Amino acid sequence: MTLPDDHAKDYIEKYMTQDAIIKVQGKYPLQGSVRIQGSKNATLPVLAACLLIPGKCVIHNCPIITDVMYMLRLLEYAGCIVTWKGNQVTVDACNVKEFRLPGEYVKKMRSSVILMGALLGRLHEVGIDYPGGCVIGERPIDQHLRGLEALGAKISMEGNYIHASSGKLQGAKIAFPSSSVGATQNVLLASVMARGETRIQNAAKEPEIAALCSFLRLAGADIVGEETGQITIHGVEELHPVEFDMMPDRIVAGTYLFAAMAAGGEICIKEAPIMHLTQVLHVLENMGGELKLRQESQEIELRVKERTKNLSYIETNVYPGFPTDLQSPLLSVAVVSEGKLLLKERIFSGRFKIVEELRRMGADITEYSNSVLIRGSSCLEGRNVIARELRGGAALVIAGLAASGITMVTDTRYISRGYEDIVRDLRTLGAHISINKI
Numbered sequence: 001m002t003l004p005d006d007h008a009k010d011y012i013e014k015y016m017t018q019d020a021i022i023k024v025q026g027k028y029p030l031q032g033s034v035r036i037q038g039s040k041n042a043t044l045p046v047l048a049a050c051l052l053i054p055g056k057c058v059i060h061n062c063p064i065i066t067d068v069m070y071m072l073r074l075l076e077y078a079g080c081i082v083t084w085k086g087n088q089v090t091v092d093a094c095n096v097k098e099f100r101l102p103g104e105y106v107k108k109m110r111s112s113v114i115l116m117g118a119l120l121g122r123l124h125e126v127g128i129d130y131p132g133g134c135v136i137g138e139r140p141i142d143q144h145l146r147g148l149e150a151l152g153a154k155i156s157m158e159g160n161y162i163h164a165s166s167g168k169l170q171g172a173k174i175a176f177p178s179s180s181v182g183a184t185q186n187v188l189l190a191s192v193m194a195r196g197e198t199r200i201q202n203a204a205k206e207p208e209i210a211a212l213c214s215f216l217r218l219a220g221a222d223i224v225g226e227e228t229g230q231i232t233i234h235g236v237e238e239l240h241p242v243e244f245d246m247m248p249d250r251i252v253a254g255t256y257l258f259a260a261m262a263a264g265g266e267i268c269i270k271e272a273p274i275m276h277l278t279q280v281l282h283v284l285e286n287m288g289g290e291l292k293l294r295q296e297s298q299e300i301e302l303r304v305k306e307r308t309k310n311l312s313y314i315e316t317n318v319y320p321g322f323p324t325d326l327q328s329p330l331l332s333v334a335v336v337s338e339g340k341l342l343l344k345e346r347i348f349s350g351r352f353k354i355v356e357e358l359r360r361m362g363a364d365i366t367e368y369s370n371s372v373l374i375r376g377s378s379c380l381e382g383r384n385v386i387a388r389e390l391r392g393g394a395a396l397v398i399a400g401l402a403a404s405g406i407t408m409v410t411d412t413r414y415i416s417r418g419y420e421d422i423v424r425d426l427r428t429l430g431a432h433i434s435i436n437k438i
């Protein structure tokens with residue numbers, strides 16, 4: 001497995017072994033400051049885009065997380081030479097030859113599907129298993145496939161195996177019926193070197209799309225309109241190697257802010273993507289958090305002096321709405337806040353996996369098909385709980401900070417898919433937390 005040498009042993013032993021367990025002693029307010037890691041959901045498509053560039057790209061501030069490792073492993077299979085020094089990754093894609101990707105890694109994460117667009121762009125052929133990822137509800141890829149077909153790919157499926165091939169791809173007009181981050185990324189990757197013009201209507205507007213467009217533009221692509229949801233791409237003959245700084249992770253920043261809401265105290269988030277957190281900051285403030293934003297130094301200070309209060313209704317939505325990836329961290333705070341909250345999940349159907357675990361800790365939650373009603377109570381009790389997916393796992397750690405006694409979170413390998421080191425970061429903020437073997 002590709003890993004920065006000095007981190008490899010420590011990381012695998014800490015988070016990825018079956019018997020790792022996070023132990024949280026609750027009821028200690030947080031205090032201090034923490035720097036936010038590079039964005040997972042921006043890094044993955046940028047790494048896929050490296051496949052399009054016959055040269056060495058350098059990515060700075062790359063997060064050391066398992067999804068990035070799997071993506072790099074897949075790039076190596078395709079023929080790239082990958083080197084990783086601390087948070088700097090170099091991808092040399094001079095000799096990309098292999099269009100078939102191994103199911104073992106493809107099935108581990110959802111974003112492997114965007115390698116379809118990248119490999120079609122580079123080799124005009126790709127063979128890939130149906131992608132995996134966190135189990136958070138139905139995750140079809142119909143829009144990805146339709147977008148690639150519109151650009152000229154011939155796609156066939158046998159069981160779980162997808163094969164796509166094309167001649168030189170041809171620009172097209174693609175109108176997505178609903179916004180999809182991954183499908184937008186796939187079409188972007190396939191169309192940057194297609195012949196002529198591609199127009200994407202109803203493209204996703206998430207900041208991670210803008211990051212991919214910035215990377216591709218720096219490499220020579222002609223793309224406009226990503227902030228508006230109507231993206232126009234004029235295909236170019238080739239792209240050239242670049243160095244790129246990865247933006248901070250808005251979901252990790254939000255997770256630590258919700259951790260402080262649950263535990264109380266006063267924290268400072270450094271290198272925070274303030275402009276990408278508008279809706280989240282609005283919710284935190286209305287729940288009783290006191291915020292100070294420093295745009296110049298990119299810092300968010302959050303002070304939580306009193307018990308937090310629930311808003312009556314919050315729904316997740318596409319950007320700039322409240323992000324689905326912070327729905328579980330919010331839920332963990334809502335269960336100990338004053339009053340009732342009706343929380344509706346509008347993006348993924350099965351994203352309430354932590355409800356059962358929170359109930360075992362004493363939370364009062366009624367679940368409906370795509371929403372939950374939370375009656376806030378002042379006490380949660382520490383229990384042994386299971387992380388069943390990435391954000392839900394982080395949210396259980398947050399619940400542990402608010403609970404009396406000790407909470408043990410098992411299946412930490414889900415958390416390591418997106419958080420470089422949640423235990424390190426929360427300890428830096430004064431949490432009484434450790435990771436041990438069972």
Ligand code: EPU
Pocket residue numbers: 040041044110111134138139140141142143144145178179180181182183204206208324325347348349390391418
């Ligand atoms: N959808 C379809 N058909 C498609 C594609 C999507 O029906 O072909 C549906 C999905 O089932 C879902 C909705 O459209 O109901 C939105 O899905 P989208 O394609 O936008 O999500 P994604 O690309 O699979 C990315 C992030 C997720 C994040 C969502 C929404 C990555 C690697 N993943 O997923 O991140 O929740 O966008 O913002 O970028 C996470 O980090 O924990 C995570 C799950």
